[in-house]
Amino acid sequence: MSQFVINMIFVGASFAVYTWIAIWARAKSTREFYIAGGEVHPVMNGMATAADWLSAASFISVAGLISVGYVNSAFIMGWTGGYVLLATLLAPYLRRFGTYTVPDFVGKRYDSKTARVIAVVCLIMISLTYVIGQMTGAGVAFARFLEVDVTTGLLISAVVVFAYAVLGGMKGVTYTQAAQYVVLILAFLVPAVYLSLMLTGVFLPQLGFISSHAESGMPMLVKLNEVVRDLGFQDYTADVSNKWNMFLFTITLMVGTAGLPHVIIRFFTVPNIKDARRSAGWALVFIALFYTTAPVVASMGRLNLLEQIYPNGTDQASMVYDERPEWFRTWEETGLIEFEDKNNDGQIQFYNDGTLKTPNQDFAPIAEARGWEGNELSVNNDILVLALPEIGNMPGWVIGLIAAGGIAASLSTASGLLLAISSAVSHDLLKNTLMPDLSDKQEMLYARLAMVGAITIATYLGLNPPGFAAQTVALAFGMAASSIFPALMMGIFIRRINSKGAIAGMVAGAGSTIFYIFLYLGWFFIPETNTFPNSPEYYLFGTISPLSFGVIGAIINFTVAILVSNATEKPSEEIQEMVRRVRYP
């Protein structure tokens, strides 16, 4: 059976299972008129929340990012931390407001249409940029598993995401989402166990991570450091040069995640607070299971990749291009692996020739002496997880499993985001603000249109990225951290904040963040329009990178909001009472 067929079977079967569960869950309830939303076991709920949480970025990209250097584990810390922040600080109170969405909350708490509209604008910008990431992720997965190029893959994913979001059905069924989590975690764990067994002989990947490399007897991480150093890369576990920036970046991610609208919706709409707390605990367990596996996959995957290219050690001859294995060929088709034989020796030299970040300068003369004329292989970070089973020569079903997992992750997150966008446009922006006379049917039509619009824009931007995807994602987190998160926090915890303060705060926070990002990454991400070069010596205080500015934006938001509120009238008694009730039931 060809790999293509296996992939189709796995992807098809996983969808069949989700659909079957959705139908089964419905059939189960048909005897009773009122099913028990809150009577699903907390473990199930925890799994469902975890599936919601783990996006395509988590599944496909994080391990890839971490594989470049342990520095990027900031993503893991930030995202996990963000979850803890949300679950402990915000979640217990959000439900008590009785609103569905972030703009709904902002509109109600600050009793202001302007504030609501600003929240809508922020929400749309955040969600749109985030959708791009999900669709690109799904696009890569589709491209590989349907054996087409990335552009076609992206278009396919746009169609599938649209169908998925419009048909809805599968969303919101706890059991389906729990099943998605199971597929996701299996797809991530199975290759990790394989790798761990292969490289260290230890079954549990998390343990393998700190065990010895089977062949050399050295600790696994020491071996990896040695291999990457030998190829001119920075040590895998190298310390971070700019700790302040790393700290700010982590906090930005954390606060930003806690302000992501599609995630917050979950907490707005938990049935009741007690159940929510219990399932939040389980969700953390399931999320942690995933995130602790990521660094293992990253480091072992990288070691494995390098060992494949340099089968006899880094000081010996590398892989001959004409004898390249099957996986190399198939991934070349997607355009995510590219080889250019710069010195025409027919062999693949993969090393840091100084064009990648933080090169190991000692290696340059060695490379030159070996007749290497520059790095010949570029590998897209996103393929590390997807290509892992092939590189590791794992059986076909593992590859199929990964395909199913990657697609499940991106679809569930993308459809959540699209729902958030469409309800913000149709309900918060049009019905509640601009066109109060809309009929239900018109409102539903606009919701669909908004969804189509969002997918079209996301697809266009996915095909013609104005900058690197990572930069637009930075914008999403920066915006979420500097606009929505403070608005929520102050809405709950500071009774004195009024609409003027909130509006001024959001505008100042989000404005300064966008300004700072554009300053270094180009105005509206148009390349070459940046005012300053994107390097540390030009940063504010020489440390704050544009990606880390979100938390500064949040501080600006807090400060401005508090100052303006104190200088203007108090919020109405009614609203103060509402805030008081939310905190002290």
Added chain:
Amino acid sequence: MSNQFDVTHPPFDLLTKDEQDQLLTRLDIGYFSNDELIIEAGQSSNHVFVVMKGAVAEIDPRLEDNSDGGVIREYAQEDLFGAISIINGTSRYTFRTLEETIAWLIPKAVFEVLMESNPAFAAYFQNSLSEKARIIESRRSQQQGGSDMSAFMLAKVGKSVLREPVVLESGTSILEATRTMREQLSDCLLVRKGSQYGMVTRTDLLEGVVLNDHELNTDIAELASYNLLTVQKEDFLFNALVLMTRHKIQRVVVFDGVELAGLVELTDVLSFFSSQSHVIGLQIERAANIEELARAAKGTTALVSGLVSQGVKIRFAMDLLAALNSRIIAKAFEYIVPAEYHDKVCLLVMGSEGRGEQVLKTDQDNALILADDLDWPDCQKVMDKFTLTLLDFGYPLCKGNIMVSNPEWVKTETGWKEQLGKWSRKVDGTGLMNLAIYVDGAPVAGNQALFQRVRDNLYTQLGSDKVFYSYFAMPIRNFSTPLNFFGGLKRSNAIDIKKGGIFPIVHGVRTMALQNKIIETNTYKRLEKLAELKIIKNDFADNLAEALSVMSNLRLNQQLNAAEGQADDEDANLISAVDLNKLDRDLLREALHLVKEFKAVMTHRYHLER
């Protein structure tokens, strides 16, 4: 398959005999092979088609690339198509056979002549569901010979027993008023005070003079009560009766718009009634003890099935039954509960009985609110007795044990406030179900103030918690609407009409009513109120009400057919689409389309897709 064109099916039964003959002589038969084009989009049609055998698809040419090929609807035996394209001049859609098809052809010219000469026939093609159903309904009752009972039921206030009222200006003395009443042989009179009317009865005059020491020259305006119960002249007489039964009063004032039109007296209505076969209302009021009451109670089922089989609109039958039942239950309650407690407790009937929508005897769903300071050790014993008495009256026990014999459903005012708060915060299946049952509750006996305080407290507790309403509304999505992919009725012999159609409407309307603090419990009245408050559009509310009637009717017919209502409750909800006639199938399909639309609207409004 009959070779004779069936003129007894709608809409052809709307034609006169002459018109039917005219139609039959001009009728053709056409044969179409598989996948043959019958009407092309954009073209006019030369015939109206009635399928004799085979199947035809209606296709939207703009959607032809869809997986379903753009098929909007399928037409099978006895279905009619092509009329709209003649009315509009061109067809919006393409009609194509799905298999070999034979059809009756009504020539365009004949059809147009019939449309011209018969307005009811024309209206059938041009109207929305609610009007269509109305035409058929009135047609149906005519067919049944307009029996006495339905004639009574459909009688309007203005055309039956309206009495000319005695109207005096304010400032008239008691003496003069008494004299006038005597001259006019009247028991009561109306006093005009500005633009307002008040009522003075003989009893008022007597008590005014004897008990309250009024002078004989006192202005009668001081004795009058201004809190009148009124009906409109165009209302059914029947509603006046319901009003009197419910409020235990003897007469209602009739208005024509804002103008006073007259009075209707209970004795007149009852004498009107007593010429009929069932006089239950009277029996109940006159029952002097439990045994007599029981006899009256046992007659209600027969009354309702009689009314419905005679073509009385189901809404009226439901209203009457609800009013009768609540009087029976209230009377039973007053007999059983010692009088000293009457003011300290409030009995609620809940569920379909609280909504006034039961058609046959439904389970006892009731609850009791006790005043906080009430000390009543025998409460449990008395409530057990009450439950058994109702059982004896023919009201089955509630399977879910939601009855006053269950201490869970007997609580103090404060206890209820806490309980409702708990249910609304926990948001689990049982809690939501109990809440749904409770909010349909209507007070039938005891001190209503207790009920009102608990209700107002619930409104305050729920406040504007949209997320709660979202969970509350969620069950309407639990069951799929029994329509197939093409929008046709599922060809099944067990369509669950309660789960697929009635429940979503009732529960959706209940959710909106609760959110908007509408105190009505009846679904039709809730719909009227929602339309009044502009929560939903007027015509949508009308159509939903009609859809609900259509489905309730089908269900009731089924219940009545199945061994005089002895069928199991569950089975009665299962409608066999295959056995329905064309008319009922059409109505049911249109009703279900409305249900589907309503569910989509609710899903969007209450964010049911998360």
